[in-house]
Amino acid sequence: MVPSGRTKQSSGKRIIADGGERNLNQLLELLHDAIIVRDAKNTILYWNRGAERLYGWSAEEAQGQITHELFRTEFPEPFEEVHRTLFETGAWEGELAHRTKGNRRLIVESRQAVQRDAAGRPWRVVEVNRDITARRDAEASLRNLSARLLQLQDEERRRIARELHDTTGQSLAALTIHLSAVNERIAGKDSAAAEILREAIALSQEASDQTRTLSYLLYPPTLDFSGLKSALEWFADGFTQRSKIKVELDLALGEERVPQSLETTLFRIVQESLTNIYRHSAGSLATVRGRRQGNTVSLEITDNGKGIPPDLLTSLNGPGGQIGVGIRGMRERAHQLGGKLRVKSGDSGTTIMVALPVPEKTHDGARPSVVSVKRKTSDPSSHQAAQQGDQE
Numbered sequence: 001m002v003p004s005g006r007t008k009q010s011s012g013k014r015i016i017a018d019g020g021e022r023n024l025n026q027l028l029e030l031l032h033d034a035i036i037v038r039d040a041k042n043t044i045l046y047w048n049r050g051a052e053r054l055y056g057w058s059a060e061e062a063q064g065q066i067t068h069e070l071f072r073t074e075f076p077e078p079f080e081e082v083h084r085t086l087f088e089t090g091a092w093e094g095e096l097a098h099r100t101k102g103n104r105r106l107i108v109e110s111r112q113a114v115q116r117d118a119a120g121r122p123w124r125v126v127e128v129n130r131d132i133t134a135r136r137d138a139e140a141s142l143r144n145l146s147a148r149l150l151q152l153q154d155e156e157r158r159r160i161a162r163e164l165h166d167t168t169g170q171s172l173a174a175l176t177i178h179l180s181a182v183n184e185r186i187a188g189k190d191s192a193a194a195e196i197l198r199e200a201i202a203l204s205q206e207a208s209d210q211t212r213t214l215s216y217l218l219y220p221p222t223l224d225f226s227g228l229k230s231a232l233e234w235f236a237d238g239f240t241q242r243s244k245i246k247v248e249l250d251l252a253l254g255e256e257r258v259p260q261s262l263e264t265t266l267f268r269i270v271q272e273s274l275t276n277i278y279r280h281s282a283g284s285l286a287t288v289r290g291r292r293q294g295n296t297v298s299l300e301i302t303d304n305g306k307g308i309p310p311d312l313l314t315s316l317n318g319p320g321g322q323i324g325v326g327i328r329g330m331r332e333r334a335h336q337l338g339g340k341l342r343v344k345s346g347d348s349g350t351t352i353m354v355a356l357p358v359p360e361k362t363h364d365g366a367r368p369s370v371v372s373v374k375r376k377t378s379d380p381s382s383h384q385a386a387q388q389g390d391q392e
Helices: 005-030 049-055 067-071 079-089 133-186 191-218 221-225 228-243 260-281 310-317 325-336 380-391
Strands: 034-039 044-047 091-099 105-116 122-131 246-252 285-293 296-303 340-346 349-357 372-376
Touching (some): 034 049, 049 105, 067 091, 133 191, 133 325, 221 260, 228 246, 325 340, 325 349
Antiparallel strands (some): 296 349, 340 349
């Protein structure tokens, strides 16, 4: 019997399809990435050599297994949410933590897509996993190094500030006293010399004031003795005097002081944010708002300046955040304590948003502090109080 044209055509399509599938399988076997095909119930149907190399199971061992049970997957969000996103949108991508046959923990960059049948029902899911464990470990090491450098920087600032206050500051104060004593002795004998001495006394007093200011900017002693609120009040007053940018404080950080490391981080973030406002924003007003809710401290520093261009803002909030050394330093400080930092900006200004967890138990002798403060640095009484604190 001679086959009809339609029969020949159908047979040809099957041969082409079979040959195409074989070629595709051969191609998938050559890829380095782990490629897994599973059904709508997450049962593994296909497992390439890349998956064998990455996870250690052979195709025969893996086929028929449930993927997330085999890998003991750690999801970045609840499994139900990942599953819903995948089948509603047809795709999902993100980072997953998997376990190999030898129980080694991997971080993989996973891309998943749903294949549907002719009726539009989910049929198969294609999953492509790439091992990024080494990259994430390197990034973690870099973050740890950065955190250590920031810690050393704070320790060095504290040491230099103490040296300036206890040694240089005291020497300048003694010099001023001695010059004043000499001036009293010769005031009635040599008016020209007395005038030179008065100028020298004024210069030594100015040097003493500048040394004290520099010492406080490096590390304010009020941060240790009186807490974050007092330190921010002092810094905001001084910043307003130097920059002519008004700073409004609105702080409600709880009845008890947070750990010293957290106070230092919050102070440095405010310090760097206000410095950035002065350098880049062209604004006239900055607002610092702090809240403690449960075991989380949130901080927002807002200005009324010109904002950040959208392309730079995207880069600042991206995974790398490579633009802006100050922003990167603030983000590393927050990340070191398990917190997050985001930047929001528009035509009306920029806001730095920080959220940091507070440990339930402190081990550095946290002391109680005032519950809240709400003030403007333009208030003369507040400025006078800050000056009195400096003199003490």
